Amino acid sequence: MSLSFQKRPALVAYVTCGDPDLATTRAIVLAAVEAGAHIIELGVPFSDPVADGPVIQRASERALRHGTSLEQVLKLGKEVRSKSQAGLIIFSYLNPILRLGLTKFSAALEDAGINGALITDLPVEEAGDYVREMRKRRLDTVFLAAPTSPDERLKQIAKASTGFVYAVSRTGVTGARKQLPEDTRDLVRRVRRHTKLPIAVGFGISSAEQFAAVGEFAEAAVVGSAIVETIERNPGKEPEAVAQFVRQLLAGTSQLSAKQGQR
Amino acid sequence: MATATIPRGKKDSTRTPGRFGVYGGRYVPETLVSALEELERAYEKAKRDRKFQARLDELLRSYAGRPTPLFFARRLTEKLGGAKIYLKREDLLHTGAHKINNCLGQALLAERMGKRRIIAETGAGQHGVATATVCALFGFECVVYMGTEDMRRQELNVFRMRLLGAEVRGVESGSRTLKDAINEAMRDWVTNVRTTHYLLGSVLGAHPYPTMVRDFQIVIGREARAQILNAEGRLPTAIIACVGGGSNSIGIFHHFIKDKRVKLIGARRLSRSAAGNVFLRSARRCRSDRQYALSFRRAGLSLDRSRARLAQRFGQSRVRPRIRRRSPGRLHPAGSHRRHHSGPRIRTRHSRGR
Numbered sequence: 001m002s003l004s005f006q007k008r009p010a011l012v013a014y015v016t017c018g019d020p021d022l023a024t025t026r027a028i029v030l031a032a033v034e035a036g037a038h039i040i041e042l043g044v045p046f047s048d049p050v051a052d053g054p055v056i057q058r059a060s061e062r063a064l065r066h067g068t069s070l071e072q073v074l075k076l077g078k079e080v081r082s083k084s085q086a087g088l089i090i091f092s093y094l095n096p097i098l099r100l101g102l103t104k105f106s107a108a109l110e111d112a113g114i115n116g117a118l119i120t121d122l123p124v125e126e127a128g129d130y131v132r133e134m135r136k137r138r139l140d141t142v143f144l145a146a147p148t149s150p151d152e153r154l155k156q157i158a159k160a161s162t163g164f165v166y167a168v169s170r171t172g173v174t175g176a177r178k179q180l181p182e183d184t185r186d187l188v189r190r191v192r193r194h195t196k197l198p199i200a201v202g203f204g205i206s207s208a209e210q211f212a213a214v215g216e217f218a219e220a221a222v223v224g225s226a227i228v229e230t231i232e233r234n235p236g237k238e239p240e241a242v243a244q245f246v247r248q249l250l251a252g253t254s255q256l257s258a259k260q261g262q263r
Numbered sequence: 264m265a266t267a268t269i270p271r272g273k274k275d276s277t278r279t280p281g282r283f284g285v286y287g288g289r290y291v292p293e294t295l296v297s298a299l300e301e302l303e304r305a306y307e308k309a310k311r312d313r314k315f316q317a318r319l320d321e322l323l324r325s326y327a328g329r330p331t332p333l334f335f336a337r338r339l340t341e342k343l344g345g346a347k348i349y350l351k352r353e354d355l356l357h358t359g360a361h362k363i364n365n366c367l368g369q370a371l372l373a374e375r376m377g378k379r380r381i382i383a384e385t386g387a388g389q390h391g392v393a394t395a396t397v398c399a400l401f402g403f404e405c406v407v408y409m410g411t412e413d414m415r416r417q418e419l420n421v422f423r424m425r426l427l428g429a430e431v432r433g434v435e436s437g438s439r440t441l442k443d444a445i446n447e448a449m450r451d452w453v454t455n456v457r458t459t460h461y462l463l464g465s466v467l468g469a470h471p472y473p474t475m476v477r478d479f480q481i482v483i484g485r486e487a488r489a490q491i492l493n494a495e496g497r498l499p500t501a502i503i504a505c506v507g508g509g510s511n512s513i514g515i516f517h518h519f520i521k522d523k524r525v526k527l528i529g530a531r532r533l534s535r536s537a538a539g540n541v542f543l544r545s546a547r548r549c550r551s552d553r554q555y556a557l558s559f560r561r562a563g564l565s566l567d568r569s570r571a572r573l574a575q576r577f578g579q580s581r582v583r584p585r586i587r588r589r590s591p592g593r594l595h596p597a598g599s600h601r602r603h604h605s606g607p608r609i610r611t612r613h614s615r616g617r
Contacts, residue, residue, distance in 0.1 A: 048442065050449040051292040057436055094290055123296045126288050146294035148456060153296065171294050172454040 003039060003087040003115055003140060003163045005198040009215035010038040011249060012200050014091060014224030015242075016059035017042050018068025019231060022076055024238055028231065029080050031239035035246035039087035039200075040080070041118065041222070044073050046093040051120045053175030055225040059232065070096040070105075078112035089142060089163070090117040097130075106133040116140025116163050124156045131160055142166050145191050147183050158195035164220065165191055169203045175225045176206035185217050208252040215253055223249060281470025289469040291449075298456045303471040305376050310478070315375070319368055326400065327356050327363045329482065333490035346500060351487045351515060361483060361511050362393035362464055368479035370397045373460035380404045380459040384448045386413055386441035386507075388420025390464030395429035397462075405429040408448045412439035465508025480514030488518050501526035 004010075013032045017025045029040050045063035049056060070092065077088050090109065097105050097119065109117065116139045122130065124143060134141045140163030145154055148171060158165060169184040170177070188199050201214045202222030214221040227242055234241035281287050289299060309315040323329040332355070336348045353361040373381060381403045385391030391407040398405035407424055411433040414421050424431050437443040445468075452461045466473045466480075491499055502519060504512035506529040519525045 047437070048446050050446050051453065053450075061437070121290045121292055123289060123291065123293055125296075126290060144293040146292070146296075148294050148297045150297060153293075157293070168294060171456055173450045 003089075003198075005038070005164070005219045007038060008219055009211065009253060010198075010200075010220040011036065011211070011246065012039040012041060012089075012202070012220050012222040013037040013227055013246065014041040014043055014222060015231070016045055016056060016063055016228055017073045017076055018045055018063030018066065019059040019228070020062065020235065020238070021066065022068065022072055026076055026079055027239040028242050029076075030083060031243040032227075032246050033084050033086040035243040036250045037086065037246050039089060039220070041089045041091040041224070042073055042077055042080075042114075043224075044070050044090060044092035044096055046096060048095075049093065051093075051173055053173040053225060055176075055229050055232070056174050059228045070100055071108075074108045074112050074114070077109075077114045081113035087163075088112075088114045089140070090114060092117065092119055094119050094122045102130055102133045106137050106139055109134075109139050110137040114139075116142060118142040118144070118166060120144070124153070124160045127160060140164075144168055145187065147171055147181075147187050151190060151193075154191055155194045158191060158197070161195070161197060164198040164200050165195060166222065167191055167199050167201045167218065169201050169205070172203065174203055176229070177204035180204065180210055180213060184214075188218050208249050211249050212252045281474060283473070287470060287473060291469045292453060294453050295449075295456060295469070298452070299469055299471065301376065302372070302460075302475075305372050306471055306475050309372055309375060315371060319371055322367045322371075323364065323482065327367060329356070329364075330486045330490075331355050331483075333487055333494065335494065347495075349491065349494070349499070351483060351490075353483060353511070358389070358393045358396050360389045360393065361480060361514060362390045363397065364482055364514070365464060365476050365479040365510060366390075366393045366397040366462060369460070369462045369475075370401050370403065373403065373462070374401060376460065378458060378460040380406070380455065381462050382406045382408065382448050382451050382455075382459055383462045383464060384408050384441065384444040385420075385424075385464070386410075386444070388413070388417040388424070390508075391429070391431070392420050392423050392427070394462050394464070395424040395427035398429060399427045406451065407431050408434055408444040408451070410434045410439040410441060410444050413441065413444070464510065466510050466513050467508060476510050477513045477517060480510045481517040483511070483514040484516060484518035487515055498522055498525050500524075501528055503528045503530060505529075506531040 015025055015028055015032075019025065029042070032040065043056070043060075045060040045068050047060075047064060049060050052060070073090065073092075077090065080086075080088060097117075100108075105117075116134065118141075119127075119130070127141070127143070131141050141161060142163050142165070143157045143161045144166050145157050146168045149157065167184070167187050169187075170181045184201060188201065191199055198219035200220035200222050201218045202224065205211060205214060205221050205223050206226035211221050211223070227245065230241050230245045231238045281289065289296065291299065331352045334350045334352055336350050340346070340348045356363050370381070373379070379402075381394060381398050383391060383394040383405070385394070385407055386409075388409070391409060394407060395405050397403075405428065407429050409417075409421065409431055414431070414433050421431050432447070434443045434447045436447070448461060452459060463472045463476065466476045487502075488498070491497075498519070502515055502525060504515050504527075506512045512529050516527045516529075519527060
């Protein structure tokens with residue numbers, strides 16, 4: 001099964017698994033899919049999340065406090081898959097995956113029916129073994145493209161990616177921002193020169209307006225910190241709150257996507 | 264000195280650049296990769312540039328105070344009655360530690376790359392002070408990240424950094440120590456990468472940092488080698504260096520790695536949890552009070568803490584009878600004096616860590 005980008009923009013929703021606990025994460029994921037999220041990034045909590053801003057740092061700390069592990073996240077993915085056909089991507093730092101072992105990791109992904117993975121701190125140069133393992137099992141490898149990546153690197157990133165390419169909207173860590181920087185559009189244009197894959201834009205997208213704006217030049221938008229913050233602010237009714245937030249995000253684009261869908 | 268400060272050629276002990284066996288490499292978010300590549304290029308170019316070498320040599324000599332003496336510690340040698348002990352006095356450098364060697368080198372590189380904002384992490388504050396000092400020398404903006412727990416412990420160094428014009432930013436996340444300061448510095452770097460150089464102080468992180476920091480520190484070993492040959496006409500039997508971030512130890516070891524007969528010994532503090540585990544492992548195997556007392560020594564733990572840990576792990580019933588400290592430096596299992604049994608010698612540790 002492959003990742004689907006039939007709507008434009010598709011919503012890629014990120015959650016930190018195990019925050020507040022794994023059972024709630026499962027309910028949140030299913031609620032988000034029900035509300036219209038197309039792809040879910042299952043975030044593996046990590047002790048040193050250098051690419052993440054304060055919201056996801058706090059969520060990771062909470063999830064780690066009761067010992068959430070990569071194995072548990074994979075199990076969670078399998079449970080979600082038994083109930084939903086949405087795209088599932090593991091979003092992790094390399095360390096937990098390295099500890100589990102690349103072979104075991106890819107086998108577990110296949111077994112769970114998870115589509116692929118995105119590893120934040122694994123640039124393409126270091127990704128040889130990982131990409132080989134993932135290809136053997138036809139799993140997607142999503143790589144990040146940054147505004148600071150020169151064209152030569154974008155070419156390598158596009159070549160190593162399957163499923164989609166994740167364009168980082170700005171230099172910096174994850175977290176909501178009021179405005180999308182000007183060079184995001186430029187980065188997407190540069191990535192597109194090297195690939196026919198769909199492009200998802202992420203980092204800093206938190207409102208329906210931004211979400212719709214991304215839809216003008218990219219196939220998908222990733223929303224992370226804003227969802228994690230919604231979870232943080234609504235203890236006891238997390239799934240409902242996330243579902244409502246997702247519907248809000250998508251509300252402004254339903255007409256647009258209907259038009260785009262006919263192309 | 265006629266010798267170049269950092270190795271000029273491409274020759275490296277590692278086969279692939281930036282790889283040390285299974286270690287090394289470059290595992291960072293994509294946004295930083297091009298900055299690391301830029302740094303690597305600048306460094307490779309600089310080390311082949313005679314002007315760069317000459318400027319660094321001059322700064323090390325006139326500003327930092329190189330070469331540092333190799334001092335024969337006569338009284339310590341007599342007291343311990345074993346090896347002849349020499350001290351390589353890196354503590355005599357400006358700011359009081361070897362850290363300045365690396366800071367000067369990287370500041371020169373930052374200047375070449377046109378980056379006038381410097382960020383750094385610090386634990387005890389030594390690297391932060393050296394960075395702040397070098398930034399004052401070069402007229403760079405300087406931001407130092409430091410865990411709030413470390414800031415509390417090392418108040419004086421925080422004061423020194425601020426006095427030198429650096430901004431010290433407290434890090435509240437995680438354990439509020441060095442590791443979290445590094446994470447926060449990385450986040451700053453990801454955000455301001457186009458204008459900022461991250462002046463890392465240890466032989467860790469992504470390539471080219473470990474290689475580059477080592478190269479800026481091996482001046483220690485080069486001097487020490489010439490000095491010991493001059494003083495003794497031979498190489499030392501062993502070199503002992505403390506290991507924290509590793510820059511001091513690799514700095515002195517590097518020029519002796521090929522001398523198989525020189526023993527290279529790194530000394531590091533056992534973390535509290537590691538010490539606890541060593542203790543638990545050895546304490547469980549104890550068949551006698553004597554062995555039990557020895558297990559404290561192996562773990563370097565205080566008696567009370569060891570007993571508390573053991574009780575916590577295995578229940579009070581497993582904790583052996585109280586052992587009394589009879590005189591400083593000796594431990595006796597309770598009642599053992601009646602059996603004319605003197606306990607093992609245990610060297611007390613008066614202080615641990617810095």
